Amino acid sequence: MYTYRKYYEPYVSPLDPCPPMRVKSYETPPQLYMGFQPPNLPQYHPREALKQGTLWPALFAPYTNPYKGPGGGVDGGGENPDNG
Amino acid sequence: MWVYEKKLQYPVRVNQCDPRMAKFLMEQYGGADGELAAALRYLNQRYTLPDRVIGIVNDIGTEELAHLEMIATMVYKLTKDATAEQMMEAGLGDHYADHDKALFFHNAAGHPFTAEYFQAKGDPIADLYEDVAAEEKARATYQWLINMTDDPDLQDGLQFLREREVVHSQRFREAVEILKEERDRKKFF
Numbered sequence: 345m346y347t348y349r350k351y352y353e354p355y356v357s358p359l360d361p362c363p364p365m366r367v368k369s370y371e372t373p374p375q376l377y378m379g380f381q382p383p384n385l386p387q388y389h390p391r392e393a394l395k396q397g398t399l400w401p402a403l404f405a406p407y408t409n410p411y412k413g414p415g416g417g418v419d420g421g422g423e424n425p426d427n428g
Numbered sequence: 429m430w431v432y433e434k435k436l437q438y439p440v441r442v443n444q445c446d447p448r449m450a451k452f453l454m455e456q457y458g459g460a461d462g463e464l465a466a467a468l469r470y471l472n473q474r475y476t477l478p479d480r481v482i483g484i485v486n487d488i489g490t491e492e493l494a495h496l497e498m499i500a501t502m503v504y505k506l507t508k509d510a511t512a513e514q515m516m517e518a519g520l521g522d523h524y525a526d527h528d529k530a531l532f533f534h535n536a537a538g539h540p541f542t543a544e545y546f547q548a549k550g551d552p553i554a555d556l557y558e559d560v561a562a563e564e565k566a567r568a569t570y571q572w573l574i575n576m577t578d579d580p581d582l583q584d585g586l587q588f589l590r591e592r593e594v595v596h597s598q599r600f601r602e603a604v605e606i607l608k609e610e611r612d613r614k615k616f617f
Contacts, residue, residue, distance in 0.1 A: 371568075373567070373594050375597045378601075379605070380602050380605045381602060394438075397438070397587075397590075397592050397594075398594070403595055404591065405591070405594055406591070409575045411575065
């Protein structure tokens with residue numbers, strides 16, 4: 345299984361002018377992994393699909409501000425809410 | 429030809445009077461990776477792509493126009509009752525001097541829209557790869573816009589638009605797969 349968000353720790357110089365962001369993140373949403381969409385994937389109820397923006401849970405990848413996680417800074421998230 | 433439905437694809441609600449956010453949202457209105465550029469790019473590709481993938485660019489190009497309406501609605505709501513002073517404080521003084529509250533196709537920095545934002549190469553793989561990249565760039569723009577506002581209603585609309593970029597990217601990737609397929613080979617599911 346894969347995650348929708350990846351993290352890395354960039355080099356921090358003692359001479360950097362701004363307080364360092366020790367962990368940075370980037371998004372890796374599901375379309376990067378799916379290839380040709382397989383037939384007969386589970387579907388949302390149509391009402392819910394209209395709200396989510398997709399008919400398939402396998403393509404639903406909500407985004408949250410990674411710099412406003414529960415503990416401030418980069419969150420500890422990146423889990424895969426519907427595919428896990 | 430199109431049939432118009434007099435409603436938005438997804439409801440647009442805005443909580444706070446925030447003309448500054450309207451300025452940032454303009455990136456998706458008249459910016460290089462915005463909805464207008466996307467709609468024109470895809471609808472223009474319909475004529476010269478192989479017929480098996482024309483339906484994809486037709487449908488997605490049409491949906492981008494629906495997204496354009498949503499962005500316009502957000503910008504309109506965020507600025508509608510702002511005073512000239514508030515517009516100036518929001519960095520929209522230049523815009524106000526030329527356009528009052530009228531929307532204009534420019535990006536967040538005020539650069540006017542140009543057709544040079546996108547290409548029509550005529551090579552199907554080159555064009556579809558540009559389409560995939562355009563969707564990922566628009567997805568990224570929506571991420572940064574979500575990071576810039578605390579308004580949960582506005583975030584909700586942006587969240588929907590971002591999810592549609594994900595789905596569109598998936599479909600363009602599949603269009604490439606369709607063109608890669610050996611046509612004489614039988615495919616079983």
